[in-house]
Amino acid sequence: MAPIIPTPPVKLPATFQPSYNGTANLPNDVLHKIATQCRLDALEMIYTAESGHPGSSFSCLDILTYLYCSHLRHDAHQPTWSDRDRFVLSKGHAAPALYAILMETGYIDKALKPTLRQVHSKLQGHPASQYISGVDVSTGSLGQGLSCAVGMALGLRLDDSPARVWTVLGDGECQEGNTWEAVMSAAHHKVNNLTAIVDRNRLQIDGSTEAVKGLGNMAKKFDSFDWNVLEIDATSFDEIRSACQKADELAKTTDRPTVIIANTVKGRGVSFMENQAGWHGKAPNTSEYEAAVAELQALLK
Amino acid sequence: MGATVQASSPAVLNEPINIESPKKHAPRVMFGETLVALGHENPNIVVLDADLACSTQTAKFAKAFPNRFFNQGIAEQDLMNTAAGLATVGKIPFLSTFAMFASGKAWEPLRNTVCYSNLNVKIAPTHSGISLGEDGASHQSIEDIAITRVIPYLTVIVPSDSTETQAVIEWAAETYGPMYIRLIRPDVPVIHRKDDYVFEPYKLRVERAGTDLTIVATGETVYFALLAANRLAEQGINVEVLNALFIAPFDVEGMVASAKKTGKVLTVESHSVIGGLGGVVCETLSEHCPTPVKRLGVQAGRFGQSGKAVDLFREYGIDAQAIEEAVVAWVKG
Ligand SMILES: Cc1ncc(C[n+]2csc(CCOP(=O)(O)OP(=O)(O)O)c2C)c(N)n1
Ligand SMILES: [Mg+2]
Numbered sequence: 001m002a003p004i005i006p007t008p009p010v011k012l013p014a015t016f017q018p019s020y021n022g023t024a025n026l027p028n029d030v031l032h033k034i035a036t037q038c039r040l041d042a043l044e045m046i047y048t049a050e051s052g053h054p055g056s057s058f059s060c061l062d063i064l065t066y067l068y069c070s071h072l073r074h075d076a077h078q079p080t081w082s083d084r085d086r087f088v089l090s091k092g093h094a095a096p097a098l099y100a101i102l103m104e105t106g107y108i109d110k111a112l113k114p115t116l117r118q119v120h121s122k123l124q125g126h127p128a129s130q131y132i133s134g135v136d137v138s139t140g141s142l143g144q145g146l147s148c149a150v151g152m153a154l155g156l157r158l159d160d161s162p163a164r165v166w167t168v169l170g171d172g173e174c175q176e177g178n179t180w181e182a183v184m185s186a187a188h189h190k191v192n193n194l195t196a197i198v199d200r201n202r203l204q205i206d207g208s209t210e211a212v213k214g215l216g217n218m219a220k221k222f223d224s225f226d227w228n229v230l231e232i233d234a235t236s237f238d239e240i241r242s243a244c245q246k247a248d249e250l251a252k253t254t255d256r257p258t259v260i261i262a263n264t265v266k267g268r269g270v271s272f273m274e275n276q277a278g279w280h281g282k283a284p285n286t287s288e289y290e291a292a293v294a295e296l297q298a299l300l301k
Numbered sequence: 302m303g304a305t306v307q308a309s310s311p312a313v314l315n316e317p318i319n320i321e322s323p324k325k326h327a328p329r330v331m332f333g334e335t336l337v338a339l340g341h342e343n344p345n346i347v348v349l350d351a352d353l354a355c356s357t358q359t360a361k362f363a364k365a366f367p368n369r370f371f372n373q374g375i376a377e378q379d380l381m382n383t384a385a386g387l388a389t390v391g392k393i394p395f396l397s398t399f400a401m402f403a404s405g406k407a408w409e410p411l412r413n414t415v416c417y418s419n420l421n422v423k424i425a426p427t428h429s430g431i432s433l434g435e436d437g438a439s440h441q442s443i444e445d446i447a448i449t450r451v452i453p454y455l456t457v458i459v460p461s462d463s464t465e466t467q468a469v470i471e472w473a474a475e476t477y478g479p480m481y482i483r484l485i486r487p488d489v490p491v492i493h494r495k496d497d498y499v500f501e502p503y504k505l506r507v508e509r510a511g512t513d514l515t516i517v518a519t520g521e522t523v524y525f526a527l528l529a530a531n532r533l534a535e536q537g538i539n540v541e542v543l544n545a546l547f548i549a550p551f552d553v554e555g556m557v558a559s560a561k562k563t564g565k566v567l568t569v570e571s572h573s574v575i576g577g578l579g580g581v582v583c584e585t586l587s588e589h590c591p592t593p594v595k596r597l598g599v600q601a602g603r604f605g606q607s608g609k610a611v612d613l614f615r616e617y618g619i620d621a622q623a624i625e626e627a628v629v630a631w632v633k634g
Contacts, residue, residue, distance in 0.1 A: 088386075129389075137418050137420070139414075140413065141410075141413040145382075148386035148414060151383035151385060154347075155389075155391065158347070158368065178379060
């Protein structure tokens with residue numbers, strides 16, 4: 001069998017306009033439609049692959065949608081543009097969510113959907129930077145992404161780049177020691193060009209985060225590590241938008257990194273997946289898939 | 302080599318080599334000084350450490366370029382992943398700490414973040430092997446070659462002296478890709494004259510040609526092999542000495558050529574005999590040119606221990622005398 005080798009980024013037609021980027025100030029109803037379309041795409045990929053993480057993907061899709069379609073400065077035409085904002089999906093198991101939004105914004109060809117988790121596919125189970133333009137560092141092993149984001153922020157600062165660095169962490173992921181090493185580093189090195197978003201869905205694989213190993217008051221924890229802390233209801237695009245805009249402001253007015261504790265709903269968008277640890281990393285069977293698609297499509301109407 | 306940068310070399314590197322009474326120099330000092338020289342030439346070079354900057358000698362770079370030096374504190378996973386992040390935005394990070402912690406505590410970030418993403422991070426830890434001495438087994442990395450050389454995309458390099466260290470660090474700075482450069486604590490004999498040293502990446506370096514047996518050594522044990530070769534010559538045994546500067550990728554052709562010539566191969570390393578140089582030599586020869594191999598190093602089932610380096614080399618059977626005895630027993634026995 002031929003080995004997987006790095007492939008060049010998707011070639012976009014010269015006339016292609018990225019659907020959305022940071023310059024598009026999209027209203028909530030449009031964001032909601034994009035997020036729903038991404039949920040459908042992510043679920044289709046997981047269903048076809050018979051494997052993947054729907055609950056984890058849905059949990060962060062509103063955040064990814066807002067960031068990629070209305071906030072981050074990026075351009076699928078120039079995936080190596082040095083002053084583009086960086087994004088690290090530290091909770092790499094939500095790869096289908098990232099792939100869906102990168103499809104929506106022109107980095108990945110939608111035709112690749114059926115290849116998720118298949119041999120020779122660029123759409124690996126967890127994001128692999130060597131196969132996907134727009135992904136700068138591979139993730140999947142939890143606890144590592146925040147340190148990578150700090151490194152990016154340090155390097156960009158050395159270059160006087162206006163670029164900002166964003167990362168999304170799982171709440172369970174915050175049980176990893178490396179996360180807190182990075183939390184200390186970010187504050188110590190005063191990387192104010194970094195914003196971390198904790199996907200606080202209160203679930204991990206074995207159940208509730210508080211039952212597995214309690215995370216308690218995360219806002220207080222980050223505050224005591226000298227970060228700016230914002231806490232939001234991340235089922236509201238208004239709250240996501242104002243928190244991200246506030247984070248931009250804090251990046252200019254303080255010398256601290258900023259964390260957004262985003263209270264989310266794992267499995268959001270499909271009633272029977274919501275708040276169920278069991279849907280963390282399980283593909284739907286055919287009848288579940290059809291029921292989920294019907295619910296999501298109803299939201300698009 | 303095409304290095305654009307020349308660290309000012311101490312005189313000792315240019316003196317004629319006398320294996321019997323060599324001049325000594327510390328490769329980690331050379332590492333620190335070379336980083337500073339490179340730092341002047343290339344603004345993209347950044348250095349990270351984990352509270353061992355004085356030991357690893359990265360403190361020199363920290364002093365010269367405080368804004369390009371990042372002390373990550375005692376947090377080796379963070380050290381590795383932060384270096385990865387810096388590499389994604391075009392920096393050339395050199396990170397250092399003790400080899401035990403760079404390869405051990407940070408192994409998974411090294412594998413999953415740095416190597417799987419094929420990032421241009423140079424991991425250059427010091428205090429590898431048993432020669433760090435007195436701190437004992439908790440600090441002696443005798444498995445690091447084994448656990449790094451299995452990682453795809455990672456180049457594993459073990460310089461034998463200060464001259465090679467300088468050449469390797471300069472080459473690493475201008476050559477893309479993740480690298481693990483295994484450095485040591487002590488001052489060691491300078492066995493290559495800077496003046497006529499030719500750096501050849503990816504090649505087993507023939508330090509001495511011979512016909513009766515091949516000694517493949519790596520790092521500081523190359524000197525012991527050369528010293529043993531002198532003694533053996535006096536007894537009419539003519540050994541070939543190969544310097545395994547590059548462990549991964551390994552020079553299969555060079556190894557096979559020498560094994561074909563001599564028919565006997567002895568490996569020597571300041572590392573476990575399992576999985577390191579002895580491992581790669583056995584794998585290579587059993588597949589490409591079956592040849593009897595004996596392995597000197599820390600034997601299976603043993604950790605290191607506290608002691609002076611010289612006493613540890615004796616205890617673990619990798620000094621010149623141990624090599625000489627092993628060769629005599631094999632060739633004459
Ligand atoms: C280092 C590491 N340990 C374990 C896992 C297996 N794993 C994958 S997802 C997960 C739970 C993650 O929970 P959380 O961070 O809360 O993410 P979310 O709820 O958003 O899915 C675990 C344990 C992993 N990927 N990496
Ligand atoms: Mg969670």
